[in-house]
Amino acid sequence: xxxxxxxxxxxxxxxxxxxxxxxxxxxxxxxxxxxxxxxxxxxxxxxxxxxxxxxxxxxxxxxxxxxxxxxxxxxxxxxxxxxxxxxxxxxxxxxxxxxxxxxxxxxxxxxxxxxxxxxxxxxxxxxxxxxxxxxxxxxxxxxxxxxxxxxxxxxxxxxxxxxxxxxxxxxxxxxxxxxxxxxxxxxxxxxxxxxxxxxxxxxxxxxxxxxxxxxxxxxxxxxxxxxxxxxxxxxxxxxxxxxxxxxxxxxxxxxxxxxxxxxxxxxxxx
Amino acid sequence: xxxxxxxxxxxxxxxxxxxxxxxxxxxxxxxxxxxxxxxxxxxxxxxxxxxxxxxxxxxxxxxxxxxxxxxxxxxxxxxxxxxxxxxxxxxxxxxxxxxxxxxxxxxxxxxxxxxxxxxxxxxxxxxxxxxxxxxxxxxxxxxxxxxxxxxxxxxxxxxxxxxxxxxxxxxxxxxxxxxxxxxxxxxxxxxxxxxxxxxxxxxxxxxxxxxxxxxxxxxxxxxxxxxxxxxxxxxxxxxxxxxxxxxxxxxxxxxxxxxxxxxxxxxxxxxxxxxxxxxxxxxxxxxxxxxxxxxxxxxxxxxxxxxxxxxxxxxxxxxxxxxxxxxxxxxxxxxxxxxxxxxxxxxxxxxxxxxxxxxxxxxxxxxxxxxxxxxxxxxxxxxxxxxxxxxxxxxxxxxxxxxxxxxxxxxxxxxxxxxxxxxxxxxxxxxxxxxxxxxxxxxxxxxxxxxxxxxxxxxxxxxxxxxxxxxxxxxxxxxx
Numbered sequence: 001x002x003x004x005x006x007x008x009x010x011x012x013x014x015x016x017x018x019x020x021x022x023x024x025x026x027x028x029x030x031x032x033x034x035x036x037x038x039x040x041x042x043x044x045x046x047x048x049x050x051x052x053x054x055x056x057x058x059x060x061x062x063x064x065x066x067x068x069x070x071x072x073x074x075x076x077x078x079x080x081x082x083x084x085x086x087x088x089x090x091x092x093x094x095x096x097x098x099x100x101x102x103x104x105x106x107x108x109x110x111x112x113x114x115x116x117x118x119x120x121x122x123x124x125x126x127x128x129x130x131x132x133x134x135x136x137x138x139x140x141x142x143x144x145x146x147x148x149x150x151x152x153x154x155x156x157x158x159x160x161x162x163x164x165x166x167x168x169x170x171x172x173x174x175x176x177x178x179x180x181x182x183x184x185x186x187x188x189x190x191x192x193x194x195x196x197x198x199x200x201x202x203x204x205x206x207x208x209x210x211x212x213x214x215x216x217x218x219x220x221x222x223x224x225x226x227x228x229x230x231x232x233x234x235x236x237x238x239x240x241x242x243x244x245x246x247x248x249x250x251x252x253x254x255x256x257x258x259x260x261x262x263x264x265x266x267x268x269x270x
Numbered sequence: 271x272x273x274x275x276x277x278x279x280x281x282x283x284x285x286x287x288x289x290x291x292x293x294x295x296x297x298x299x300x301x302x303x304x305x306x307x308x309x310x311x312x313x314x315x316x317x318x319x320x321x322x323x324x325x326x327x328x329x330x331x332x333x334x335x336x337x338x339x340x341x342x343x344x345x346x347x348x349x350x351x352x353x354x355x356x357x358x359x360x361x362x363x364x365x366x367x368x369x370x371x372x373x374x375x376x377x378x379x380x381x382x383x384x385x386x387x388x389x390x391x392x393x394x395x396x397x398x399x400x401x402x403x404x405x406x407x408x409x410x411x412x413x414x415x416x417x418x419x420x421x422x423x424x425x426x427x428x429x430x431x432x433x434x435x436x437x438x439x440x441x442x443x444x445x446x447x448x449x450x451x452x453x454x455x456x457x458x459x460x461x462x463x464x465x466x467x468x469x470x471x472x473x474x475x476x477x478x479x480x481x482x483x484x485x486x487x488x489x490x491x492x493x494x495x496x497x498x499x500x501x502x503x504x505x506x507x508x509x510x511x512x513x514x515x516x517x518x519x520x521x522x523x524x525x526x527x528x529x530x531x532x533x534x535x536x537x538x539x540x541x542x543x544x545x546x547x548x549x550x551x552x553x554x555x556x557x558x559x560x561x562x563x564x565x566x567x568x569x570x571x572x573x574x575x576x577x578x579x580x581x582x583x584x585x586x587x588x589x590x591x592x593x594x595x596x597x598x599x600x601x602x603x604x605x606x607x608x609x610x611x612x613x614x615x616x617x618x619x620x621x622x623x624x625x626x627x628x629x630x631x632x633x634x635x636x637x638x639x640x641x642x643x644x645x646x647x648x649x650x651x652x653x654x655x656x657x658x659x660x661x662x663x664x665x666x667x668x669x670x671x672x673x674x675x676x677x678x679x680x681x682x683x684x685x686x687x688x689x690x691x692x693x694x695x696x697x698x699x700x701x702x703x704x705x706x707x708x709x710x711x712x713x714x715x716x717x718x719x720x721x722x723x724x725x726x727x728x729x730x731x732x733x734x735x736x737x738x739x740x741x742x743x744x745x746x747x748x749x750x
Binding site for chain 1: 374375376377378379380381382383384385386387388389390391395396411412413414441444446447449465466467468511512542560561562563564592594595596597598599601602628629630632648649679681682697698726727729730731732733734735736737738739740741742743744745746747748749750
């Protein structure tokens with residue numbers, strides 16, 4: 001990808017409608033491969049991980065143009081390695097960053113500079129699997145999605161404040177679950193306890209069996225999703241990340257093969 | 271049909287209201303029939319498009335005037351999209367209801383998005399000229415294509431686009447985010463670097479087109495970006511973003527062939543390397559760096575290749591292990607190395623500093639005879655030219671830059687020595703522009719090839735991996 005940027009589109013943008021604003025350029029410290037983004041509605045900030053510079057960048061909510069981040073989490077104390085994803089817990093003021101699949105680092109949302117994580121979840125009993133993470137702030141769960149062992153992906157549910165070598169409370173995954181592989185970052189809608197994710201199909205560059213799936217944080221074992229949306233054999237070719245607009249009962253998902261962003265009206269989830 | 275409708279629209283206000291009403295009924299009927307499941311979606315789409323005057327290859331209404339002086343109440347009451355009542359909301363909610371363990375999953379597989387953000391036009395990321403066949407080749411990171419145009423094509427201002435002579439694209443081609451491009455000067459073979467979603471360099475014959483497999487493939491390290499070829503030595507160079515490295519192969523390497531050598535390490539100052547160029551006269555290699563840096567742990571683990579190449583036992587394979595917490599943001603730079611350099615070597619020259627105006631420098635090209643280095647300076651909207659010997663915080667000796675130049679987010683640059691022209695691939699405005707070699711300042715291009723309407727900015731979306739939502743401003747957040 002030749003040009004890093006973060007584009008902001010109006011909620012009702014459709015087709016080839018221009019973004020309302022973009023941040024881009026050297027001062028932003030953005031780099032390629034930003035594989036997660038989170039908006040903090042409490043502090044009106046948003047954040048992205050940058051793997052090539054091992055950093056978490058936090059911008060003001062209305063950032064525009066060639067604007068520098070407000071804070072940068074970066075340095076030897078952070079223990080960051082190729083941070084691909086992150087999750088925000090705006091209620092408790094924490095940022096969760098998975099590391100190399102087997103570790104989750106937790107920072108304060110106010111962290112800045114070379115700071116140590118306030119908690120680390122890591123160890124053989126954790127069973128991680130942490131390609132993507134999300135927080136249920138109502139039930140106080142940490143949901144980690146990632147490698148399942150023996151193929152496919154799994155969701156592992158931990159207490160939100162788990163640290164050290166903590167076993168998951170339960171695991172969702174298996175051949176009936178349809179979790180071939182996570183498409184990208186996952187989301188949790190806390191009021192209803194829904195885990196929202198895209199599932200990559202089984203093609204290399206594009207797969208028509210891709211879909212958007214919704215599970216419950218209370219699910220346990222080899223459980224299929226409650227709902228499948230937009231696929232299989234739907235609009236997706238290679239889905240990636242998801243987020244939601246609860247006020248307007250909309251789930252939003254991106255697709256790499258189509259360089260597109262889809263908005264689904266899906267009141268069932270809200 | 272169109273003349274009839276146009277004549278009708280020239281009539282009285284009541285007649286206009288009637289015609290608008292008919293169009294509204296056709297549109298609504300198509301939507302209702304689809305929702306009711308009684309009309310094939312393809313047919314419905316055609317009906318919908320016809321009703322809304324989207325070009326459909328058939329005669330249709332081509333002009334309309336607003337209704338004025340309405341005495342009666344509005345025909346339609348405005349209804350917000352978020353409304354929880356009303357006809358549209360009611361249709362949308364007429365769907366399966368309960369979910370139990372026995373009924374899981376409830377499928378909405380056929381549900382279509384209510385909105386889709388997507389740029390329909392090619393976004394040019396790299397450019398190269400085949401002077402023998404008088405063609406210009408462009409890679410497109412939006413629709414995943416390689417497009418071949420006549421070198422002298424020039425899109426008229428009023429035209430939406432220029433049709434390419436040939437197009438390569440589709441799953442068989444393995445083309446995705448193609449950021450580096452090289453044309454074999456003898457046989458016209460097209461070398462196109464996939465970035466980080468397909469760890470494969472694909473090589474096509476110049477006459478291939480459509481959805482066809484490449485003539486040759488070289489499986490690479492993850493994250494290759496720039497490319498340069500030393501024809502005399504038959505060596506091929508690629509930069510690697512993720513590993514802060516340059517790898518060198520035999521030009522005709524294929525499959526899982528091992529590299530000949532690589533440059534990597536803390537002394538190199540390679541930091542998120544992008545474009546590459548070489549000077550075979552002075553035996554130099556130039557690399558553009560965006561600045562994102564982390565240290566490697568020598569020997570800890572080999573660099574990743576999702577396509578299955580490399581490994582500890584493969585000679586000359588770069589390191590992949592990251593030292594935790596070693597990340598830094600360095601200023602952007604152009605670093606210069608001996609062409610035969612290898613290992614952890616310091617650059618001979620570093621162009622870096624505020625006077626350079628470097629701002630995400632991306633594509634590079636070298637004019638060996640003139641002793642000049644051309645830089646596609648993405649976020650400066652310029653092609654900057656430096657002396658080959660430039661070192662330190664030096665200003666460009668000239669730039670092509672300004673509104674007349676039409677340069678917008680240039681990510682590729684190419685020098686056509688036969689025709690004495692400079693090409694810029696403008697990722698930001700669906701265009702490739704060409705100038706006389708030696709052009710300086712805010713000069714209009716000699717010619718411009720566009721894939722989309724004049725002055726329509728590209729959305730710039732490229733691998734929108736995550737997506738977020740700003741609930742305060744009601745905006746979708748889409749990083750590349």
